[in-house]
Amino acid sequence: MEVQVAPLRAWDDFFPGSDRFARPDFKDISKWNNRVVSNLLYYQTNYLMVAAAVVSIVGFLSPLNMLIGGTVVVLVFMGFVWVSHNKDILRRLKKQYPTTFVVVIMLSSYFLISYLGDVMVFVFGITLPLLLMFVHASLRLRNIKNKLENKIEGIGLKKTPMGIILDALEQQEDSINKLADYISKGKE
Numbered sequence: 001m002e003v004q005v006a007p008l009r010a011w012d013d014f015f016p017g018s019d020r021f022a023r024p025d026f027k028d029i030s031k032w033n034n035r036v037v038s039n040l041l042y043y044q045t046n047y048l049m050v051a052a053a054v055v056s057i058v059g060f061l062s063p064l065n066m067l068i069g070g071t072v073v074v075l076v077f078m079g080f081v082w083v084s085h086n087k088d089i090l091r092r093l094k095k096q097y098p099t100t101f102v103v104v105i106m107l108s109s110y111f112l113i114s115y116l117g118d119v120m121v122f123v124f125g126i127t128l129p130l131l132l133m134f135v136h137a138s139l140r141l142r143n144i145k146n147k148l149e150n151k152i153e154g155i156g157l158k159k160t161p162m163g164i165i166l167d168a169l170e171q172q173e174d175s176i177n178k179l180a181d182y183i184s185k186g187k188e
Helices: 029-042 044-061 063-086 088-096 098-116 119-139 144-154 161-168 173-187
Strands: none
Touching (some): 029 044, 029 161, 044 063, 044 119, 044 161, 098 119
């Protein structure tokens, strides 16, 4: 299936007034995770634009260190995903604790970058955009269009870059299973 780029959402939808933001329910981790995954899929192009702006500023100030930092993070991410696909215990941990998995990747990247280059480039050029995405995705309430787009992505009717990343982190299988259960209940 061909990878499609998600549309850029209107900025007044992406960052409206405080009425569309709410603190997540920290007691229900699966609901919070579902909100984050949904928002990451729905606003992925907006997140890419914000991240590109931050990376461009930091890259302009320190291009070589930014290149080294980006390369290290990508290689560490690919290494962790490969290892987790080949080791069942890591696969289960990745599926149960996706945030911990990402934090381990970031900490491993941090230590490698501190050995190779400038740590501040890592903090501002790589971690800050990820933190901004996570905070927005955690706080932004979903709407009907958001939920509909995520169902289309979840059942495989279209594939986007964020969907591929979330698949690597095994965060979309639950949506597909829930939809399949819902359809089978509807047939009965």
